[in-house]
Amino acid sequence: MKRIVIIGGGFAGLWSAVGAARKLHELQIPEDEVEIMVINRDAYLGLRPRYYEKDPHNYRIPLSQVLEPVGVCLLEGEVKQIDTVSQKVTVRQQGKQTSVAYDRLVFAAGSQLVLPNLSGLHEHAFSVDTYQDAIKLDQHIQKLPELPDVSGKYTAAVVGGGFTGIEAAAEMTSRLTEIAKQ
Structure with a gap:
């Protein structure tokens, strides 16, 4: 065969x-x-x-x-x-x-995100490259109301202006607004 x-x-x-x-x-x-x-x-x-x-x-x-x-x-x-x-x-x-x-x-193995070695990036940034990354981001957003009230708590900066970056930026606005109302 x-x-x-x-x-x-x-x-x-x-x-x-x-x-x-x-x-x-x-x-x-x-x-x-x-x-x-x-x-x-x-x-x-x-x-x-x-x-x-x-x-x-x-x-x-x-x-x-x-x-x-x-x-x-x-x-x-x-x-x-x-x-x-x-x-x-x-x-x-x-x-x-x-x-x-x-x-x-x-x-057809696809691609993989490689993050540069920048101070604080691995501790404070999120990705949507893999399913596990997406779960981590989703859990973080769900826990935002429990965090202390500080300026910028419901603010996100999206790096990347391709299809996924633009969509993510648009979605983050509504997701963060929704979670902030809680």
Whole structure:
């Protein structure tokens, strides 16, 4: 059996997997001839552009809901090495390493925020880069009413003027106004 391995279960990885499954179906290639496998750190597609919103848990979709109906398997784990000569990917799952052979490889691992080493940044700044970051921000905003009343308590500065930055700035205004009324 041949195998298509897709590293990353974000928008690009998911689109690649569903597109490959559709093409195999169109070409009438039997399921036992080609396996499509997505390797992702967890079992969710995170709607990262929406992580700045209230209740970020609402913006994670189980990958199985999309992949299983089209015959794509999901392997939860973190890719540690890609050997293009032997066409194998090394994946760490719960402390154990496993090797996955592939015939075709799609690298759709996405991006990761790298914060500069600026004084106070890691202690006082928040990000919406990952689900865990979004939860941390949401919890901080929910606890604001409990903090002492000081000037700027309900003020946020958003760094970044791209799509997510502009949306986050607009959302923060309404979220902070709402929480301040409590």
